[in-house]
Amino acid sequence: MTTDACQPTLTLLPYAPAGRRSPMTCHYRCATSCATPVQNRSANAYFGDVVRSAVSRRGVLAGLVGLGVAGAAVAGARPAAASPGGGDVNLLADPFDPGHAVEFEVIAPVPAEVDSFAVPAGWTWAPLISWGDPILPGAPEFDHENQSEAAQLGQFGYNNDYTTIVPLQDPNRALLVCNNEYTNEELMFRDWVDSDSATEEQLRISIAAHGMSVVELRRAGADQPWGHLRESVFNRRITPWTPMAFTGPAAGAKALRTSADPQGRTPVGTFGNCAGGTTPWGTVLSGEENFNGYFSSPETEGGQSDRYSVYGSSGRGWERVDPRFGAGTEPNEAHRFGWIVEVDPSDPTSTPRKHTAMGRMKHEGATVSLAADGRAVAYMGDDERFEYLYKFVSKETYREGDREHNLRLLEDGDLFVAVFEGDGIDDERYDGRGRWVALTRNGRSVVPGMSVEEVLVNTRAAADVVGATKMDRPEDVERNPVNGRVYVACTNNTQRGTLGKTGVDEANPRPLNKDGHVVEIVEARDDAAATEFAWNLVLVCGDPEDQSTYFGGFDPALVSPISCPDNVAFDTTGNLWISTDGNTLGSNDGLFEVVVDGPDRGRVRQFLSVPTGAETCGPVIADDGRTVFVAVQHPGEVDGATIDEPASTFPYDGTGQPRPSVVQVRKD
Template sequence: MSTRKLLPLISQIGTRHGSRAFRTCELKCANQCDHPEPNTTGNEHIQAVLRNAMSRRGVLKAGAAGLAAAGVAGLVSGTPAAATLPATAPTTGGAGGWPGRPERGALTHSVVPPNRRDDIVIPRGYEQAVVAAWGDPILPGAPRFDVNKQTPEAQAKQFGYNNDYTMVLPLRDERKALLVCNHEYTDEVLMFPTGKYDAKTRAKIGMAAHGMSVVGLERVGRSGRWRQDKWSFRYNRRITASTPFEVTGPVAADPRVGKVALGTFGNCAGGVTPWGTVLSGEENFQGYFDVSDTVAPEHHASFKRYGVPTTKTKSAREWSIVDARFDLTKTPNEAYRHGWIVEVDPYDPHSKPKKRSMLGRLKHEGATITITADGRIAAYTGDDERGEYVYKFVSTGKYDPKDRKKNFGLLDHGTLYVAKFTGDGASDGLYDGTGEWIPLTSDKESFVPGMSVADVLINTRLAADSVKPTRMDRPEDIERNPVNGRVYVALTNNSDRGNKFAVDEANPIAKSHVRESLNGPLVEKSGNRNGYVLELTEEGDDAAKTGFFWTLFLVCGDPSAQETYFGGYDKSKVSPISCPDNVAFDGHGNLWISTDGNVLGSNDGIFTVPVAGPERGHVKQFLSVPFGAEACGPLISDDDKTVFVAVQHPGETDDATFERPTSTWPHTHPFPRPAISCVWRRDNARVGS
């Protein structure tokens, strides 16, 4: 593999939100930050919740010792300092405490410094290799990848573009596995030679490059390295923007959606179920639709709340030129068929994927599953836009580990909730408080006056508005820690916090420090530019309960900036981190965080941080991704031997073209190819240690 480190065309031209280019914002989310926020309610914002707490600027400058001396030792040890949930709030590191000695899970990897290199930069003693890249043939009959001879039919048999959520599931042979990956969006300017294909061909190839891929893998020897496996080829699968999906749950009977929906796109994060299926969140679906004339008035309120266009417009992709369902003048109901959580069975390549309507219609970042104390299923999901909400679904039925097929309907029956956060207002120097999950609907009864069950699920944002939950700063990935039982929420950023959105105790930052370049000075700008990680403890550590305690675990940014906070750890010893996007856990319960849109002048990356013990809050950068890329995933293998990272949109800057790229990673061609890589230790020991 090439050791190329820096390209001469790298520049700051075209960046807008930290490392994000204007082009990325247009293609990924239709520039939603340039449009009025769809949530125009007066519902309390998380920043207002945080504002009710006393200023902790002085406390934030202190390290763990200073906090302990101030009588806030609970912040260092992991004990909530002001848990008002009676007897059920934890008094140790989680349900039953932290198992084993803390040093067993110590994160001792070397720190990767901030950089702008056009490579994956990893700690000393580690290696990395590409597992799957855009264009790799994965289905029978797929031709070799050739951008000069690409067709829609070829792309539908090849690995898709811009890999995001990544999951690896086991096969009976422990050396074999299945990789399941989302393909969120495409960038045709970087994908193809200028003028090579006409608009219709580009649109058809783009539709085939979206969706999901299932790819068989094999372990290389006894190492942590994985590669594609020709013997697992029978499981391989491509799902595209045209694949038929079965709509399940109450919405299937509603004429706005119906029983069948074609395709999935804008797929961001996801989750895996205990019965071995993969969930994928349809996120920024609004940017795929054109309006050739007008949209019927009865759709306006709903469309406006989701940022879907209602007046004459053309999207960046213009898919309507090859498929009329993307013209909302002709087929307005098509907008209601997207924005769902989809479920795919990777073990059965002939099964029909599902759109699970009981989890609501949002701009889903993903959906992650846990089992409640009484054996039911809970699914957490964030609505990734400024000022949107955090949701949870709890099933009616119980998970049966002995009957896989019996579990397939669990996500169709249950109750959907939305979260309200309340600050404790105490002068404890912390941003913390309590909260409640407010029910919106079950599969049989709506709890929102004037809305049917189907109304609530199709227009979940409008339904949630009416019960006054807390508006959050782009709630993205939400994961439950399998060791301490707590739930961690990545809140990526909100540049309008303190301006259009009032601050509160759960969203406290109205001004942030950023860097315009890698070695440039810190500059103060309005808003929450660097994001948070929120830690949530549900009553009795039970995901079925409706009460919880919360605290801001991380206030991200440069450690030298006054507003930052790292779980009470000494700020002089942590890595700068900006814009947390996805989270995961290793076998010891350590938190791994990927970033998207770093505003501190360096490439995005993956970071590690213990959540308990004396190292709680010690953020360390584990790797950085190539120039212009977003770090997606991360995924830590069950044996802690491998870290999988999905490198999305490398080199996506406004001055880049196919002929003049600003990245060529993974350096297999003279243009960039989004790809998934695996990282492992040379000595085959557990990663991170």
């Protein structure tokens, strides 16, 4: 392949719209947001403006060197890459010794119609816990045909997404914490038609299946598999009915007050919990994402006040059993969702807290690092088309061993949004510099015309005002613990560059972007609290034979195809691990290792594949690379699938019905 043929192009490319996501997924997860008008109607700069105002690449790099930014030139056109072994190389033969934390032979993509959980040779998998498994005293064994609200409140929740393992003092004990994002009622109830005809008990079961689950894990030794405890003092379900507390500058704001909570300080429940993060002080953060589709509000308010698509929703019928989900009855209830929730899994009696200082949006999650001076820094993506990338920096600093102090770090601090600037297209690179623009400082708004309460409750509108860069669904955002760089998974945006929609820019270079890309950020002085950064695209995902893809400079003939990056994680050597959601290439979603440093930078290798209709979530690389945990969300979520005609029977437990599960994959 010639060098010219491998270079990425920054011009508009013909691209097939829409991915493989089923209408069932769209309906339940995000209230079919792709069929609704784009909520971000701001006139922020796009590609044409960026190109016209771009400074020269030499000037950008000189400026970044002055800021002390390392690795500013790490990016590049897709160069021709010779086979390291010479001649043709069979990817599946895996001829290279990666020398990485996780040793495995790459697997081939599994066709979407094949219902299997595939792992490399020399590895085995088993479900660790599944929807409906009892975790609280008195909870019955799961019975698909005889469900009840009382049973579900004591059982593991549905559609496990973000997954983390919080260690206890004993190395053979740990706590599993999972988000339970949403429910697929067609796959839960045999006689389900729709929410209008559902029984109140069915609605209550569905509500109880949302939220979070905390479960103690134990194993016999370091070389033995983990198992979950049916009953433990730590086990807990957090649901849409769990009492919570607001913290921060917007707590008590008029927009957060309801008839049941006239002080606006004690919200009830959480749902739409997508990704999250584990803090250095041992708590777990959960992002409330697609909360808008849960409120019945047939009226369309429109305008800036509805940047969250709440108005015009038919809801999920929850208002039939809980009036607060009728937006006409309680118009402020929707404002009480869309926050970052902090949970202390080590204290099952603790009250979860929603941190208003971190802003309200459709949070994919929040991941925490420590700045050079010890302040806590949380990175957050707002998962919707043309939305933004955020960062929160705490006012106080982390104190080792001072748990009471650290538990308050996220209650006060500064909120920023990212502005990306390209350096022009003449260097044939997707790279440039950027700024973290403040929305709040010292508990006050710095957005013209908006109070601090308005900024934090309507954060999207505040980011519009300061000209933030519209991204292609920024989802998981994490800082690499080895190289210090930040990686942003932009899942896709099939409306980029369409008629009347925002066009391409250098940070989102592909129109009709159905396969997504990954942004790499190098912050000034390698400090998480810095307000300036360099950036580049380490991956432009899709079919490696498509000339619009880019794999960090690695030969595209030698990579696994990857589409729709979602959650990210890292192993002990700093390799990036990406789970996918919505693969458009005719294969099931999976988990992929990506090299981000050295001569193999950009090399993608597929580690596992999840079943038909499922999404890969919450990867955790543990035990020095000998164990990998993944959450298999919504198996069998295929349009038209029912209990009588399931598209998947994962986890293949003999029931013949799909059950979302957390899986542990172990090296033999």
